[in-house]
Amino acid sequence: MSGAKVRIGLIGGGGMGRGHLNTFKKIEEGEIVGVADPSPQSRERVVKDFNLPVFASAAELIEATGPAGCVIASPHPVHLANALDCFKRGVHVFTEKPMTSKISEADAMIAAARKAKLMLAVMFQMRGNIATRRAKEILDAGTLGEIRRVNMIHVGLRTNAYYRICPWRGRWQSEGGGVLVNQSPHTLDRVVYLTGMPATVLARTMTFGHPIETEDQAEAMLLYPNGATGYLFMSTAEAPAMNRLEISCDRGRLVIDDDNNKLLLGKLPGSCREFLATNPEEWGSLKGEWSEVDLTPRPGEETGHIVCLRDFCRAIRDNRAPMVTGEDGKRSLELANAITYSSFAGAEVKFPLGRKAYDELYAFGVANGEGSSLTKLIPLWRKSQAKPAKASKASKAAKPARKAARKAGKRK
Ligand SMILES: NC(=O)c1ccc[n+]([C@@H]2O[C@H](COP(=O)([O-])OP(=O)(O)OC[C@H]3O[C@@H](n4cnc5c(N)ncnc54)[C@H](O)[C@@H]3O)[C@@H](O)[C@H]2O)c1
Incomplete structure (x- = not known):
């Protein structure tokens, strides 16, 4: 891949999602191209503070902006549904911790990534x-x-x-x-x-x-x-x-x-x-x-969230496994x-x-x-x-x- 920034979608524009939007300002390898969140209030805040395109669902975000990967920062019980929406559309996934709330869903997420031959990365910045x-x-x-x-x-x-x-x-x-x-x-x-x-x-x-x-x-x-x-x-x-x-x-x-x-x-x-x-x-x-x-x-x-987010962009760019699979x-x-x-x-x-x-x-x-x-x-x-x-x-x-x-x- 050339020096172009890796296009990343954000799913979930609440507290952690907005944190990631700020962190991405310091990541040369990637950029956020749009944010999906079902809450009109969260979408409004994202538009006001970050002036980014917003969507009500992950599917709309992906179809409109064509990202290479998505960062999921929605509440954990919906991480699996969000991840499956990405894999179905050929998009790599980086999910916030915990991957899901229950282990059977983490298994399902891993199996879906494997089947789609796509990357699944997890946020463990510690x-x-x-x-x-x-x-x-x-x-x-x-x-x-x-x-x-x-x-x-x-x-x-x-x-x-x-x-x-x-x-x-x-x-x-x-x-x-x-x-x-x-x-x-x-x-x-x-x-x-x-x-x-x-x-x-x-x-x-x-x-x-x-x-x-x-x-x-x-x-x-x-x-x-x-x-x-x-x-x-x-x-x-x-x-x-x-x-x-x-x-x-x-x-x-x-x-x-x-x-x-x-x-x-x-x-x-x-x-x-x-x-x-x-x-x-x-x-x-x-x-x-x-x-x-x-x-x-x-x-x-580096320390903090940037370690994992930068790694995700580089892993997509370099076609390698992420820091935390x-x-x-x-x-x-x-x-x-x-x-x-x-x-x-x-x-x-x-x-x-x-x-x-x-x-x-x-x-x-x-x-x-x-x-x-x-x-x-x-x-x-x-x-x-x-x-x-x-x-x-x-x-x-x-x-x-x-x-x-x-x-x-x-x-x-
Ligand atoms: N790594 C860290 O340091 C860290 C810190 C805080 C939170 N988190 C994780 O981030 C995730 C979000 O936590 P938060 O504190 O930002 O919560 P939050 O409530 O502040 O934000 C969640 C956002 O997700 C949106 N949302 C709800 N359902 C959705 C769906 N189906 N699709 C897309 N968006 C949806 C909500 O409208 C809200 O805007 C959690 O999994 C949490 O564990 C990680």
């Missing part, structure tokens, strides 16, 4: 953070040895007004989840990106402090295939804010402290496992040497959905998460969750899983949920 980049380099170099433990805390307060002003948030019908699919996908993605997928998850979610239907707090215990363990905590109902990831390995530890923009590296003189086995002293100790990793960006390193981007969604499923079932869930089982739980949320909270919905769902004749004895109360969790781990 991968461009300098601390994330350096942590990845250190882990990939292998000097810290095998991962033993992971600890992630992501706390980002959201007021009731936040949910009231954008009423699609925190509802089963219009969002399909809470903190797990809206505020924490980036931090979940970073866990999976740096440490891989766990083998199982045991979780608890709750509607803790907001008048919403879905989870504003989630915590999960992970077990990795190598026996390493993990603990994740996510909340929009706690303060002060905290974003921290610890990865403990056999030969040292990494601590990403986003609030203070620090990456700490603790190096052991050798393997902890070997030391445990061979040190003869009763009180032998293994001390780490701590240092702060330099987080000065290297020449050409659909396959890669769906892993943290599968973890998020499994945390929800485990919490409902009150039992450990194995990966891969059963698609049919999760679709059924999601449909239950949509059908029964309106105006409710997880405090009421989870017991209601458990009751729905119980076989009427066998559920009478208190000692058997947890059985149907455990059975459901096994089903979720098996059924695809």
Whole structure:
């Protein structure tokens, strides 16, 4: 392709969409040629602030402007329909996180891209953070040895007004989840990106402090295939804010402290496992040497949304895979959905998460969750899983949920 800018359509001109319109002003490789949004108010604001052609649907946008790719920044439950509209018309897709609200739809999006031989890219801009980049380099170099433990805390307060002003948030019908699919996908993605997928998850979610239907707090215990363990905590109902990831390995530890923009590296003189086995002293100790990793960006390193958006334009121009593919981007969604499923079932869930089982739980949320909270919905769902004749004895109360969790781990 010549030096011409890659023509990009934007689907969804709300808060994030307008952010992307501003970012595109700094991207030499691409340009936004039009915006699709069913809301007349959103379209009016786009025309006023950006003077771009606007359309009521993705189909109209594509037919009128012929973009090479589209950026999807609509609410997540409509990402799949928007993506299918693009693939049907031969247009590459870059979707905001999360790809969709449920894993079966992410599978469908990936399959549609593959069938159409088109690109599917996902927004996970936290991968461009300098601390994330350096942590990845250190882990990939292998000097810290095998991962033993992971600890992630992501706390980002959201007021009731936040949910009231954008009423699609925190509802089963219009969002399909809470903190797990809206505020924490980036931090979940970073866990999976740096440490891989766990083998199982045991979780608890709750509607803790907001008048919403879905989870504003989630915590999960992970077990990795190598026996390493993990603990994740996510909340929009706690303060002060905290974003921290610890990865403990056999030969040292990494601590990403986003609030203070620090990456700490603790190096052991050798393997902890070997030391445990061979040190003869009763009180032998293994001390780490701590240092702060330099987080000065290297020449050409960018951070923020521009990393992924520029990459999308370049990937189209150069006919290569994007920085975060659909396959890669769906892993943290599968973890998020499994945390929800485990919490409902009150039992450990194995990966891969059963698609049919999760679709059924999601449909239950949509059908029964309106105006409710997880405090009421989870017991209601458990009751729905119980076989009427066998559920009478208190000692058997947890059985149907455990059975459901096994089903979720098996059924695809
Ligand atoms: N990467 C990030 O840092 C980041 C930050 C915020 C939001 N997001 C993601 O961006 C997406 C949008 O979030 P937001 O905060 O901008 O929401 P928003 O409510 O501010 O904007 C959504 C826009 O999409 C429009 N829309 C609704 N249905 C549509 C459809 N079928 N087709 C096209 N447009 C449609 C709405 O009218 C609205 O203008 C979400 O998936 C969210 O998770 C990502």
